[in-house]
Amino acid sequence: xxxxxxxRYRSYGDWSAQTLLELQANAxxxxxxxxxxxxxxxxxxxxxxxxxxxxxxxxxxxQAYPFGAVHGLKSWFHLRSxxxxxxxxxxxxxxxxxxxxxxxxxxxxxxxxxxxLFIMYTxxxxxxxxxxxxxxLGAVMDENNQITKLPQPLIEQPKEVSEHFRDPQxxxxxxxxxxxxxxxxxxxxxGKIILYKSKDLEKFTEIGYLDFTDQDMxxxxxxxxxxxxxxxxxxxxxxxxxxxxACAYDDIYPNCYLVGDKVRLDAGKFESSHQIKNFDxxxxxxxxxxxxxxxxKVYAISWVGLPDVDYPSDNEGWAHCLSQVKELTLKDGQLxxxxxxxxxxxxxxxxxxxxxxxxxxxxxxxxDSGNQYEVKLTLAANQQGTLNLAxxxxxxxxxxxxxxxxxxxxxxxxxxxxxxxxxDYKTTRTAEIKPHAALDLDIFIxxxxxxxxxxxxxxxxxxxxxMEPGVRQINLKADQAVAFRGTFWKMRSI
Ligand code: FRU
Numbered sequence: 001x002x003x004x005x006x007x008r009y010r011s012y013g014d015w016s017a018q019t020l021l022e023l024q025a026n027a028x029x030x031x032x033x034x035x036x037x038x039x040x041x042x043x044x045x046x047x048x049x050x051x052x053x054x055x056x057x058x059x060x061x062x063q064a065y066p067f068g069a070v071h072g073l074k075s076w077f078h079l080r081s082x083x084x085x086x087x088x089x090x091x092x093x094x095x096x097x098x099x100x101x102x103x104x105x106x107x108x109x110x111x112x113x114x115x116x117l118f119i120m121y122t123x124x125x126x127x128x129x130x131x132x133x134x135x136x137l138g139a140v141m142d143e144n145n146q147i148t149k150l151p152q153p154l155i156e157q158p159k160e161v162s163e164h165f166r167d168p169q170x171x172x173x174x175x176x177x178x179x180x181x182x183x184x185x186x187x188x189x190x191g192k193i194i195l196y197k198s199k200d201l202e203k204f205t206e207i208g209y210l211d212f213t214d215q216d217m218x219x220x221x222x223x224x225x226x227x228x229x230x231x232x233x234x235x236x237x238x239x240x241x242x243x244x245x246a247c248a249y250d251d252i253y254p255n256c257y258l259v260g261d262k263v264r265l266d267a268g269k270f271e272s273s274h275q276i277k278n279f280d281x282x283x284x285x286x287x288x289x290x291x292x293x294x295x296x297k298v299y300a301i302s303w304v305g306l307p308d309v310d311y312p313s314d315n316e317g318w319a320h321c322l323s324q325v326k327e328l329t330l331k332d333g334q335l336x337x338x339x340x341x342x343x344x345x346x347x348x349x350x351x352x353x354x355x356x357x358x359x360x361x362x363x364x365x366x367x368d369s370g371n372q373y374e375v376k377l378t379l380a381a382n383q384q385g386t387l388n389l390a391x392x393x394x395x396x397x398x399x400x401x402x403x404x405x406x407x408x409x410x411x412x413x414x415x416x417x418x419x420x421x422x423x424d425y426k427t428t429r430t431a432e433i434k435p436h437a438a439l440d441l442d443i444f445i446x447x448x449x450x451x452x453x454x455x456x457x458x459x460x461x462x463x464x465x466x467m468e469p470g471v472r473q474i475n476l477k478a479d480q481a482v483a484f485r486g487t488f489w490k491m492r493s494i
Contacts, residue, residue, distance in 0.1 A: 008065075008072035009103065012095060015067055023067065023317055030316035031469045032448040035372045035493035036346055037304075038062065038079060038087055038322040044069050045320045047167075047223060047287035048301045049076050050110035053294050054117040055143050058084050060301060061093055062322060063107060069319035071307075074104040076121070078145065083342035084299065084325040086494045093147055100125055100135045100153055107167040107223060107287070110141070112294075117141040118201060120154065120179065122166035132163040136181065138201070155179070155196060155204045162186045165194075167223045171292070177201055178265050180210060182222045182237070191221035191239050195268050212258060212270035215246040222253075223287045226263075226270075227298045229330045233260035235270060236279060236288050236300070247276040250426050252306050255279040255286050259333055274333055281431040282412050282452070282461030283422070290328060298328040299340070304449060304462055312419040312466040313448070321449060323462060336457035339442070347374060347489035355484050366474040366488050371447040375474060377486035379439045382406040385478030389445060390417070392470045399450055399465050401441065408435030410454060410461075418467030431459060446491070 023042035027033075038060070039045065046063040053059070057080040064077040078093035094105045101123030108121025119139040126132050136155035141147045157165050164184035171178050179196040193210040210224075218241025225236040235258045242249075247256055257279045260272040279288055279302070286307065290300035305311065305320030313319055326337040353365050353375070366375070369390075377387070383405050388398035400413040415427040433439055433455065442453040452461040476482055 003068060003070045003072070008070060010067075010073070012073070012075070012097075020066060027316060027318040030313060030318060032313045032316065032466055034321050034446045034449055036085070036491055037324060037446050037449055040064060040066065040077070040318050040320070041089075042066050042318055044071060044318070045077070045303070045322070046071070046074075046305060046307075047107045047303050048289045048322055049107050049121065050117075050119055051289045051291055051299070051301055052110040052112065052117060054110070054112045054141070057082060059110065059117065060087070060322070061110075062303075064092065066092070069314035069317060074106060076105055080145075083345070084340045085342040085346065090145055093141075093145075094119070094121065094139060094149075096123075098123070098149060100137055102126070103132070106134075109169040109289070109291070111170050111172070111291075113201065118170065119147070120168040120170045122168065123153070133157070134163060134165045136165075136168050136179070154201070155181070158194070158206055160186055161192075161194060162189070164220050169225050169289075171226055173263075173265055178226075179204065180224045180226055182220065182224050183209075184220045185209075189219055191217040191219055191241070193221055193224045193235075193237065195265065197266070207266070207268045210268055210270055212260070212272065213246070213276065215276070216243045217246070218242040223289070225288070225290045227290045227292050227328070229298050229328060232330055233263045233270060234258070234290075234328070234330070234335065235260060236290055238287055247278065249278055250429060251283060251286075252308055252422075252425055253286065255288050255302065257335060259330065259335060277335070280462050281454075281459045282429050283414070283425075283463045285323065285462045288323075299325050300328055300337070301325050302462075304464060306422070309422045309425075311464060312421055324444065324451060326460070329457075334458065337460050338453065338457040339444075343374075343444075346491045346494070348492060350487055350489045353377065353484070353486040353488055355482065361477060361479065363476045363478075363482075364473060365476055369445075369472045369474050369488070370490055371445065371472060372491040372493065373445050373489060374491055375441075375443045375445075375486060375488045377441045377443070377484055379403055379405055379441070380483035381436050381438050383478065383480070383482050385476055385482050387441075388473075388475045388477060389443065389450065390465065390467060391473040391475055392467060393473060394470050395468070397467060399463065401443075401452070403439055405433070405439045406436060408433050408437075410439070412450075412452065412461045412463055414463055414465050417465045421466070429461060429463075431461065444491070
């Protein structure tokens with residue numbers, strides 16, 4: 001089916017309830033469905049929005065287009081949780097139903113202010129020539145999860161910024177509110193982050209572009225986020241068209257982070273002596289949203305999906321999912337990402353994995369793993385081999401984790417792993433690990449999603465993969481006996 005502009009932007013009220021039910025029933029049949037991650041009940045999901053804590057619950061929203069696996073007229077879908085793992089869907093929350101967001105309620109953030117959840121997001125309005133007029137809008141959610149939009153935009157497009165002006169993140173820093181927004185400079189067409197300050201969330205004063213790098217950030221920066229970990233500033237952002245010299249990446253667009261030394265937001269300065277890095281070393285992670293939570297921790301959640309890339313589940317009427325929530329910490333200027341505590345509550349039927357004195361070249365670790373599991377493995381130093389995840393004994397396909405703990409490399413390879421997709425952007429990702437050292441892997445498989453935490457969270461590798469249904473095994477292939485220990489758990493659905 002051809003998705004015309006008219007169809008993508010048809011108002012929600014013009015789709016019948018019956019059609020939506022059919023779309024949902026259809027997506028439910030998909031064999032790629034996830035068990036313990038947030039996915040759309042139909043249509044497309046993209047960025048996480050409004051990730052926050054309010055009224056005794058964690059809240060997350062996501063960019064939703066419920067009527068097809070395409071980027072159409074966007075709204076916010078709402079979920080809440082007591083533990084950051086079990087999420088309760090609450091339905092569409094912010095709909096594109098006013099003048100200022102008539103062509104999409106785009107991404108934004110949320111923060112508790114005076115007993116209410118204050119939401120800031122981008123509304124798109126298009127004129128008769130289809131020219132986009134972005135507005136930074138406000139809304140307020142009460143204890144009953146009722147959202148009231150503020151009648152007037154909070155921030156309008158400044159003259160130096162093009163129509164690419166979106167994704168406000170609202171934070172409180174020292175004695176004032178600040179908002180950082182993704183932008184494209186009108187004159188140079190370069191990607192920027194623009195900064196505003198407010199005392200009262202009514203009047204916003206422009207400070208200017210955030211000065212955080214001298215490198216070329218491409219033509220647009222989407223979804224900027226600023227968090228403070230142990231008082232050290234960390235910037236997350238998604239530059240589009242960024243030079244490889246600034247940070248090497250393989251995805252169509254990277255999701256980067258930069259650890260800072262200090263910020264002077266009043267002066268628009270983010271000072272850093274660090275390198276820009278990939279927030280994830282695998283595939284498919286984009287638009288991550290992080291925030292300083294009232295429990296003193298910093299949490300992040302990501303869109304697992306990329307703009308301008310087709311995925312096999314599109315043909316089954318749904319697209320994309322959110323990552324699990326990760327806790328962010330810093331050690332020696334390096335970001336660490338870890339699963340949250342309640343992830344362990346999903347485990348059942350744990351079984352230890354040990355190396356039987358291995359003479360075979362392929363050692364079966366789990367004969368029937370199913371599609372939802374966590375496996376933790378410690379592989380000894382100075383070994384080479386391949387861990388085959390989701391191994392299908394019929395087709396011999398698998399998602400491969402290729403390790404060399406002697407030279408210090410780790411590769412995630414989805415080349416021979418069901419339906420191929422995004423092949424213009426390589427089907428392997430390789431990251432460096434410490435040579436001559438043991439390797440710790442904490443791997444989460446949720447049917448068509450894999451998330452790997454490496455060496456206690458030094459980095460993660462994430463990938464979607466789309467295999468035909470069948471028996472699933474885990475095995476280890478190596479030319480020599482590989483020393484390891486580990487544990488395998490099945491994971492229940494949320
Ligand atoms: C990033 C993004 C944002 C925008 C939203 C629209 O994936 O393009 O910049 O607000 O998605 O859905």
